[in-house]
Amino acid sequence: MSEATILTVGLTGFAAGIGSYFLTPLAGREEVSATEAARRDALRTASRTYLWFEPTIDALAHLYCKYSPVSVARLTHRLELLGVEHWRAGEVMAAKQLEAALIAVLAAVAATLLFSPTLALLMALLLVLLLPLLMIRAFTTKAARHVALVRGRLPYALDLMALMLEAGAGTLRECLERVGDEHPDEPIGHEIRRTLTGVEKGVSAADMLRALDRRLADADVKDMVVAITTAEERGIALKEALRTLADRMRQKQVQWMEKSAEQAKVQITGPAMVVMCGCMLIVVAPLLLNAIATAGK
Secondary structure, eight states, X not given: OOHHHHHHHHHHHHHHHHHHHHHHHHHOOOOOOHHHHHHHHHHHHHOHHHHHHHHHHHHHHHHHHHHOHHHHHHHHHHHHHHTOOSOOHHHHHHHHHHHHHHHHHHHHHHHHHHSOHHHHHHHHHHHHHHHHHHHHHHHHHHHHHHHHHHHHHHHHHHHHHHXXXXXXXXXXXXXXXXXXXXXXXXXXXXXXXXXXXXHHTTOOHHHHHHHHHHHHOOHHHHXXXXXXXXXXXXXXXXHHHHHXXXXXXXXXXXXXXXXXXXXXHHHTHHHHHHHHHHHHHHHHHHHHHHHHHHHHO
16 A cells, blocks of 8 residues: 555544544533433434444534524425434434545545545545535435325325215215325325324314425415315315315316426437437448548558
8 A cells, every 4th residue: 555545544534533523522411301312212223324423413413503504494394294203404414424424535545546645635525515415415306206296196185085075975084094095105195194193193183284284385285285174164065175176286287297298308309419419420430430441541
């Protein structure tokens, strides 16, 4: 191993050690409640990163909450939407930062052995800065997909509820239970079960539906919640409101699909041009090579 490699690895380890030394005392060992202790035990079981670096994660989480409250609040909403248990937003951000730092160290060692210390340092810096953002952005992508899947199944769920009410087959709660049973492994089924769990704990159905609206933050879901809560509070026939709302949502879905199809035509133009140029090169290249060879003779 060269001197440059030894120096790079030594400096990286020294920096990591110094960082942990100064960050760990910031977390402290304060007394926690039984609920908080159980939550931390669950995190230690679920995550090796938290198990090994708990004090540093606590310290970094405190710093994130203090200096980046907007990002923490945004991630908190996404974690709640996805039903991520035990983790807090600041802890997730801190854990991803530490994981990125560990990956950067390994990449720096490999780059030093294969290339040069300068390239290794640049690669490590890029990984430390960009990798946590990509890891956290994955929650945004998952949350957006979760909301889109709920929105896509909403008209069918409303139709089912309207049919049950028209047939006199049950109350609003029974209709929600039926929707949850019909979509056990889909996001809309998970959301319905979360709503019913709150009702079983004594929270009113209207409040749980408003919490669903706040959690998903979607216009179609808001229309459904407003229709149901208004009908329940004012004694309006709920089945008619649900049927009308389902028809309107289907029309909006058709418009959305037409818009997506038009956008796909524009987005596919670039890749189509690349493929066409590649095909032209495959056809023309032999002719050009033959012409060059003939001219050389």
